[in-house]
Amino acid sequence: MSRPPRYHLTSYGCQMNKLDAELVESRLVAAGYESAASDADADVVLLNTCSVRQHAEDRVWSRLGVLRARKRREPGLVVGVLGCMAQEHQRYLLARMPHVDLVVGPSAFGDIDVKVGEARARNAEKSGDGKQGAHVLAVGEGVSGDAIVRDPRVRPHRSQAWVSVMRGCNMPCSYCIVPSTRGQEISRPIDVVVEEVQRLCDDGVTEITLLGQTVNAYGRDLSRDVTLARLLHALHAIPALRRIAFITSHPNFLSPDLIDALADLPRVARFLHLPAQSGSDRMLKAMRRGYTVARYLSRVEQLRARAPQIALHSDFIVGYPGETEADFEATVELMERVRFAQSYVFKYSPRPGTLSAEQADDVPEDKKAERNAILLQVQERHIQADAQALVGTVQEVLVEGESKVDGRWTGRTVHHRLVHFPSSDRVVAGCYLPVRVTQALGHSLLGELLAEDHAVLPAGATA
Ligand code: SAH
Ligand code: SF4
Ligand code: F3S
Numbered sequence: 001m002s003r004p005p006r007y008h009l010t011s012y013g014c015q016m017n018k019l020d021a022e023l024v025e026s027r028l029v030a031a032g033y034e035s036a037a038s039d040a041d042a043d044v045v046l047l048n049t050c051s052v053r054q055h056a057e058d059r060v061w062s063r064l065g066v067l068r069a070r071k072r073r074e075p076g077l078v079v080g081v082l083g084c085m086a087q088e089h090q091r092y093l094l095a096r097m098p099h100v101d102l103v104v105g106p107s108a109f110g111d112i113d114v115k116v117g118e119a120r121a122r123n124a125e126k127s128g129d130g131k132q133g134a135h136v137l138a139v140g141e142g143v144s145g146d147a148i149v150r151d152p153r154v155r156p157h158r159s160q161a162w163v164s165v166m167r168g169c170n171m172p173c174s175y176c177i178v179p180s181t182r183g184q185e186i187s188r189p190i191d192v193v194v195e196e197v198q199r200l201c202d203d204g205v206t207e208i209t210l211l212g213q214t215v216n217a218y219g220r221d222l223s224r225d226v227t228l229a230r231l232l233h234a235l236h237a238i239p240a241l242r243r244i245a246f247i248t249s250h251p252n253f254l255s256p257d258l259i260d261a262l263a264d265l266p267r268v269a270r271f272l273h274l275p276a277q278s279g280s281d282r283m284l285k286a287m288r289r290g291y292t293v294a295r296y297l298s299r300v301e302q303l304r305a306r307a308p309q310i311a312l313h314s315d316f317i318v319g320y321p322g323e324t325e326a327d328f329e330a331t332v333e334l335m336e337r338v339r340f341a342q343s344y345v346f347k348y349s350p351r352p353g354t355l356s357a358e359q360a361d362d363v364p365e366d367k368k369a370e371r372n373a374i375l376l377q378v379q380e381r382h383i384q385a386d387a388q389a390l391v392g393t394v395q396e397v398l399v400e401g402e403s404k405v406d407g408r409w410t411g412r413t414v415h416h417r418l419v420h421f422p423s424s425d426r427v428v429a430g431c432y433l434p435v436r437v438t439q440a441l442g443h444s445l446l447g448e449l450l451a452e453d454h455a456v457l458p459a460g461a462t463a
Helices: 015-030 054-073 084-096 112-129 178-182 190-202 228-236 256-264 281-287 293-306 325-338 365-390
Strands: 006-011 044-049 078-083 102-104 136-138 160-164 207-211 243-247 271-273 311-318 342-347 394-402 408-412 418-422 432-440 444-449
Touching (some): 015 078, 015 112, 015 160, 044 112, 084 136, 102 112, 112 136, 228 243, 325 365, 365 432
Parallel strands (some): 078 102
Antiparallel strands (some): 394 432, 432 444
């Protein structure tokens, strides 16, 4: 009897892309495929791609170049491009990379195992005559990964899981490709999400992260009564759940009921990813973000007045078309005022088909790099100061796994801060332990384990 076919899947994108990868894997495993340790061992190589910046796409184009050579030697090999680049480039992808067998957009994962099976069968036929077979092209409206009945066992960490609550994005941000690759917002009803989370909890999950591109706009396509705050309340009633996080929030939808939920629900994680993108009103307007700096700051004030313990995370884009020194200085100022706990900083990358791509990409690359480095330095200073302030405090840590450093384990606080601590026989992935912070490292903390019954300060009392 021949061995089961093996697949290897690489994910290049955001958390949603990684969750899609899990759902695709879940489907393939159910259909009898096995996961290969590397792509060299695989009969089916799948790339789950991202189009958000050119760099993300370049990595995939170059990997496909390498796979072309292998495919010449092994015509039976199935090469599949999934995700946002598949949706964005469709036939162009096949024209540029004719050795690709399968192009499947994020809205067409529902029967991915069938599509992979078809590609295998066709390759097996054509390897006899050496001719190029037809490709599988599945893009546009279809059945998304959310329709896949999730196998609660397929996920990277036993006690942690991502849960999609909505797909797509209806926002008009001038620079962003996501609305075009992911389509219109579609929220999943509260009871469907609760049921999925319940099944995950039955399988050992205690921490979930709800995913949506504008997760705090959740429900607006369903009805007025369906909101993220309501969903958080519903999930809070599941006793096994200890932490409920959600990403990414848009400043325009930080509503009073969501602020109340963050303040009142003790098991909702103590961080909020609320990308500001820029600190200049001129840039925000050009980016079509729909808020001013003053409005962003007033939302932050409202949040901090009600829930001071919440750590804020942000994204920034530097070098957007027309960004002057003064615009950039305004971004630095915003960062200094808010003092984010963490920020991602991106150099602007024009995406064909978006509004801003019609404008000249006129900030030189070295200027973008310089501004990027400056923002990261400011952020770094804030991270260091925050970390120093935590030395001596006791934090509840959810253990994630062994650290790269021998004899150490790694976990996260309720504020999503990374903590390393020496191993002991009490430590297993998935448990919650009290750790006293002893030292601030670069982007993480070093700590020591305390007795299990040591009281952990209420979340937020220390951050
Ligand atoms: N939905 C989320 C994030 C989506 S993409 C939100 O709106 O916050 C993640 C981040 O990539 C964005 O926040 C933005 O900072 C960055 N980004 C998106 N398009 C970009 C582009 N064309 N060039 C550079 N950065 C970009
Ligand atoms: Fe892109 Fe804006 Fe939607 Fe975020 S909110 S995914 S930046 S269009
Ligand atoms: Fe990239 Fe698609 Fe996510 S473009 S950021 S993988 S939604």
